[in-house]
Amino acid sequence: MIVLTRKRLAALAATTALVGGAVAMAPAAAAVPAASAVMASGGTAPACIHRNVFEVLQYVKISNHCGKTMQVKVVINYGPDSSCYRMKNKSSFGYYWAYGRYGKTVVC
Template identity: 45%
Template structure:
């Protein structure tokens, strides 16, 4: 199995729960580099016990975000429609911030 295929499998396993009927898309790998911290209209509900964060987009437009972990690693870049929320699980690592990508 190629290195990219393993990464895509891991990325698919990252998204745990979709909580709305609006589409969520993974951005291409080239777009996955984190930028600045996501604006306040991207809500974050971090649950350290389950190693997950629920993200919501209430910015009035489509937004692309990634979760940055304390060790510097990131989740894939997710493109979220407005009024959409979902939960990202990040294994045994520690949440640092949510960034635009």
């Protein structure tokens, strides 16, 4: 069971504010074309797999908005990767890691 301390809650609030500001300023050119929605096994997950990364907490929440079941895994640079998760449409999961930095989310 994960207990959020005051320090972690404050860090989460600060990170959420920063992420919210960064999303509001993201250019439209950053959007991924629809053709990339179909990915080969092992490639970076498509944009319909939403990622909410909280580096300070070493936590990422992954949500599936692809309209179909997807299998994804979280890659942590210099740390332990997650298992391969099978996600139904509109489902999500969270992954905490002890060390390293979030790298990417891939299909598996």
